[in-house]
Amino acid sequence: MYLHLQSVFIIFVVGSVWSHKNVSELKFPPWFKFGAATAAYQIEGGWNISDKSPSIWDVFTHESPGMISDGGAGDEACDSYRLWREDVKIVADLGLDFYRFSISWPRLLPSGFPDRISSAGRRYYSELIDGLLAAGVEPVVTVYHWDLPQSLQDLGGWTNPLISDWFADYARVVFSLYADRVKTWITINEPVIYCDASYTMGVAPKVQSPEIGLYLCKKHALIAHAKAWRIYDKEFKPKYHGKVSLSNLIMWFEPDDDGEEEVAELARQYGGGMYSHPIYSKEGGWPPAIEQLIAKRSLEQGYPRSRLPAFTEHEIQLTRGTYDFYGLNYYTARLTRRARSGERIGIWPFSGISELNITFTTRPEWKKAPPFWFYIYPEGLRHLMTWLRDQYGDMEFFITETGVSDYDGRLHDVDRVEYYQKHLEQVLLSIHEDHVNVTGFTAWTLMDDFEWIDGYRSKFGLYAVDFSDQQRRRTPRTSAVYYRNVVHTGSITPPKYSPYSDNGVTNKIFSCTNLYSLIITVYYVLDFQNC
Ligand code: NOJ
Numbered sequence: 001m002y003l004h005l006q007s008v009f010i011i012f013v014v015g016s017v018w019s020h021k022n023v024s025e026l027k028f029p030p031w032f033k034f035g036a037a038t039a040a041y042q043i044e045g046g047w048n049i050s051d052k053s054p055s056i057w058d059v060f061t062h063e064s065p066g067m068i069s070d071g072g073a074g075d076e077a078c079d080s081y082r083l084w085r086e087d088v089k090i091v092a093d094l095g096l097d098f099y100r101f102s103i104s105w106p107r108l109l110p111s112g113f114p115d116r117i118s119s120a121g122r123r124y125y126s127e128l129i130d131g132l133l134a135a136g137v138e139p140v141v142t143v144y145h146w147d148l149p150q151s152l153q154d155l156g157g158w159t160n161p162l163i164s165d166w167f168a169d170y171a172r173v174v175f176s177l178y179a180d181r182v183k184t185w186i187t188i189n190e191p192v193i194y195c196d197a198s199y200t201m202g203v204a205p206k207v208q209s210p211e212i213g214l215y216l217c218k219k220h221a222l223i224a225h226a227k228a229w230r231i232y233d234k235e236f237k238p239k240y241h242g243k244v245s246l247s248n249l250i251m252w253f254e255p256d257d258d259g260e261e262e263v264a265e266l267a268r269q270y271g272g273g274m275y276s277h278p279i280y281s282k283e284g285g286w287p288p289a290i291e292q293l294i295a296k297r298s299l300e301q302g303y304p305r306s307r308l309p310a311f312t313e314h315e316i317q318l319t320r321g322t323y324d325f326y327g328l329n330y331y332t333a334r335l336t337r338r339a340r341s342g343e344r345i346g347i348w349p350f351s352g353i354s355e356l357n358i359t360f361t362t363r364p365e366w367k368k369a370p371p372f373w374f375y376i377y378p379e380g381l382r383h384l385m386t387w388l389r390d391q392y393g394d395m396e397f398f399i400t401e402t403g404v405s406d407y408d409g410r411l412h413d414v415d416r417v418e419y420y421q422k423h424l425e426q427v428l429l430s431i432h433e434d435h436v437n438v439t440g441f442t443a444w445t446l447m448d449d450f451e452w453i454d455g456y457r458s459k460f461g462l463y464a465v466d467f468s469d470q471q472r473r474r475t476p477r478t479s480a481v482y483y484r485n486v487v488h489t490g491s492i493t494p495p496k497y498s499p500y501s502d503n504g505v506t507n508k509i510f511s512c513t514n515l516y517s518l519i520i521t522v523y524y525v526l527d528f529q530n531c
Helices: 004-018 056-063 079-095 119-132 163-178 193-202 211-238 261-280 288-300 313-319 381-393 413-434 477-491 506-530
Strands: 033-037 098-102 138-144 184-189 241-250 252-255 326-329 331-338 358-361 397-402 438-444 464-466 473-474
Touching: 004 138, 033 138, 033 477, 079 098, 079 119, 079 473, 079 477, 098 184, 098 211, 098 438, 119 138, 119 163, 119 397, 138 163, 163 184, 163 211, 184 193, 184 211, 184 397, 193 241, 211 241, 211 261, 211 313, 241 261, 241 397, 252 261, 252 381, 261 288, 261 313, 261 331, 261 358, 261 381, 326 381, 381 413, 397 413, 413 438, 413 477
Parallel strands: 033 098, 033 438, 098 138, 138 184, 184 241, 241 326, 252 331, 326 397, 397 438
Antiparallel strands: 331 358, 464 473
């Protein structure tokens, strides 16, 4: 009740700051769900506590600190292993419908296999789930978010075809422990990052194999997802009625001024299609155009067969249709054109697709955010959902991530407010104008965390985390207040000021800022007394 009053107070004051500004006519439907996401390695810390074994990220950060922009590691991160109650508290303070977090495979199954389930690991996630439910927040659980047990990497990791069974066994353990309380599941997060980006750049698991390893990983990830989906469908769905899918990160591609639509479409099929066609299309298997191009190029390069392993008929049937919704992560976009003769093509998935002889560019008006790959193009989110629907038919879309970072970590993060407002606007347009069935939106991320090779430099959080404080104090940013308002009202209620135009608004921002600081101070005084 006390906390509730605090929330009302903050919303009231912030609302009064913004209420006389432009308020969008469009609203989210009452059933629409809002949440925020995190991932185990990025927040938990406790990397070697009790019987947890090392993940590929523990090994990579410890052995190759030079490959992390600030030399950091997730050893302690936000210390959510110890401080998870703080996470539940801030999730509840935001009024979120759901909280998406991931389970650490090596924490739950220290050998990587289900020969032994860690009692500490099992208890940790069980308490977190119960804590969320007690706070009225739905847990949305990602089974795998890039932190493979090193023991499995030593056996080839995602390039070993047996991984699909290892993953399915792990997923069955997770479902059997938590399916009674968790109704929405993500099997794997962003295979395009842990396969394509990892094997191209040689980041964890530090294997560089852009022409072979990348495609083995892709195929095995899709089959692993499919096996896990089928396990849930057969063994758990009849009793618990939950939903399962994967989260695909897809960049939006459109032709640059010299580019052709045909080239952009090939890039879409390579980026989004390879992870969608096998699951969401009626016929299954790789997108035909891509499969043919890779086969042709492989033969030209002197390989005896395509570097892209084919799906057998059995695997096509196994994988096809293994979804309950489309889990979409969206951050950035690129313009495409054919590479000019002799032009050096940048690396996939950030700067080009050498496999297809495609170069990427960006529009000057797309604002840059850190890390290096990030150009902001909110309309891409809407285009992407329409494209996916046109390709694979009507289905439920659940936006499982979007968000933006900065390097200065300021509390008064007007750029992040603008980012969310503009992306939410695109979601509203998708719903109201395009009639796309979008049912949820997930902010990345709840709080600042370990941003992979960008270490702790990139701050994506709605909450700032003080990494020099033992208690890892979490402090809400302006974007947290903004997002809470969206969640409570279903309206994107844009602040009138534009942080990008110098039309005399800077002073207004600062006057709001001072007021905001006062609110935050009052909030913490009340909060402190509450403890
Ligand atoms: C998506 C990934 O799932 C997450 O781990 C990462 O931190 C964000 N993108 C930002 O790069």
